[in-house]
Amino acid sequence: MTKIIGLTGGIGSGKTTIAGYFAFWGVPVYYADDEAKKILYRPDSCSEVLDALGEAAFTDGLPDRQKIASIVFNDPAKLAKLNSIIHPKVKQHFIDWVAANNDAPVVIKEAAILFESGSYKDCDAVILVTAPREERIRRVMLRDSTTREKVLQRMDNQWDDEKKAAMSNYIIENNTPEKAKENALSVYKIITSNVL
Structure with a gap:
């Protein structure tokens, strides 16, 4: 039975980068936000x-x-x-x-509003990616060529990290790329072992 691991994080947290690590390590990743756009x-x-x-x-x-x-x-x-x-x-x-993808022991569902949409209920475990608020705002302004006000508006439509953390099984802090990758690798080893 394939285990479904939810991967979420607020806008600008770097969850797509973290999802990319799991994909590189051979875990099939479903990018819910990309599919929603299609x-x-x-x-x-x-x-x-x-x-x-x-x-x-x-x-x-x-x-x-x-x-x-x-x-x-x-x-x-x-x-x-x-x-x-x-x-x-x-x-x-x-x-x-x-x-x-039912031949894979584990798959990842990457979604910005995993909790808000209720789809976390379909997951066997959830990974939350966090980053400092000001860093997230900076990343999104840069990435989307948008204003601080518009980023804050989008943040207001998502749950805060504290609320999400209380419902998550694993937390990856994405403060620096090196540390984030190290944390992701630790979680990868756990979810691909039979511990889950």
Whole structure:
């Protein structure tokens, strides 16, 4: 039976980097956020998003992620509606992906809102990646060429690290690349042994 390990962390924590280490060490990794982006552009999703958010969320007939973000991050009801469209489709896609990787003893599900979406309940264990708040803000501003205000807005829609840490099995502190890789390797050795 394949074990499912959730991998999460707040925006800018470096969870994708950590996921990359696990992938390099041979663990299949499902990038839920990337799949959600692809699913957003499927015709079935497009029509549902149009019904939920209107023309203002589109550019040239396709969902515009920046416009969607500006709509939903200021309106919890619209964010919940968008999540109710996308999350079930991602969940089904993940189930199919696990079935296709059922020869692997362990798989990783990397997702920014693993706890917020409730999908942590489908995991055998959860790894939380943390980093200092100011460092996270700096990383995201640099990565997305965005403003501090917009990063903080996105952070406000995620649980804080303390809340997530209380529900996680392993915590990887991503303060320096060397230490983060060392911590990830320790967790890798545990989850790929039969200790879990």
